[in-house]
Amino acid sequence: MRKAIFAVILGLATVTTAQAFAADEPGNVIKYRQAVMKAIGGHTGAIAGVVKGEVSFAGDVAAHARAIQEMSQLVAHLFPKGTDNESQAKNRxxxxxxxxxxxxxxxxxxxxxxxxxxxxxxxxxxxxxxxxGLQQLGKSCGGCHKPFRAEKK
Ligand code: HEC
Structure with missing residues (x-):
């Protein structure tokens, strides 16, 4: 009985370790990176709604801006080697x-x-x-997308 439980625990440990190594596989990093970019796009779009006067939630803008700023700290490590659109599918x-x-x-x-x-x-x-402020931010999106992001297929 004890042996069996030990074997199960050992098995779990092996699986956990294996997952830890497999987790940063290029396809997964790409999915993660696109999720972060979508989040940035979502907050930017929300601010645009306020700026265009479509909604009156001016008090929300700081929260969206802070979220974008937090995300901007992640961007640098979202592009490990081997995650380009020539060696990996479904990314730009x-x-x-x-x-x-x-x-x-x-x-x-x-x-x-x-x-x-x-x-x-x-x-x-x-x-x-x-x-x-939004315009300046938008310029910085374009400043990266233009040279570094492929057109949508
Ligand atoms: C330093 C470069 C860089 C900056 C800055 C940047 N992006 Fe991106 N963005 C990319 C790249 C590269 C991709 C394509 C990633 C992929 O397909 O794996 C992308 C993809 C996206 C996507 C599509 C995500 C998807 O696949 O559904 C959105 C939306 C997006 N960016 C919004 C923004 C917005 C909004 C900003 C500015 C507020 C911004 N990005 C700033 C490089 C950047």
Whole structure:
């Protein structure tokens, strides 16, 4: 009986370890990365709704901006080698990301700066300034998507 329980525990330990090693497999990283990008897109779209005057939730903008800023800290490690769109299916990350690391890094930094700025603008609480902050943020998305993201197929 004891032996059997021990065998089960040992089995679980082996599975857990195996999962820990398998978890960062390229396909999984890509799925995770796309989920993070979707979250960033969701918060950006929500802010746009306020800026366009579609909704009156100006007080929510700071929360969305903070979420984007938190996510901007993750972006740099979402692109491990081997997750480009030539070696892996179902993703749009161009090989240029790895061919031009300094340029990619600059795009990440510009995004982090724009999202930090938007947090400041939102917390200052003047809704007439939100549009400018959002525009700067949008530029930083495009500054990475244009050179580093493939067109949708
Ligand atoms: C440093 C580069 C970089 C920055 C900055 C960046 N993105 Fe992305 N984004 C990418 C890449 C590369 C992909 C494609 C990833 C993939 O397909 O695996 C992507 C994908 C996306 C997607 C599609 C996700 C999916 O597959 O459904 C959305 C939405 C998105 N980004 C929104 C944004 C928004 C909004 C911003 C700015 C607020 C932003 N991104 C900033 C590089 C960036």
């Amino acid at each position: 990350a161009l090989p240029a990301i790895w061919a031009e690391p300094a340029k990619f890094d600059a795009a990440v930094k510009a995004f982090q700066a724009a999202s930090a700025n938007l947090v400041k603008v939102a917390q200052a609480g003047d809704p007439s300034a939100f549009g400018g």
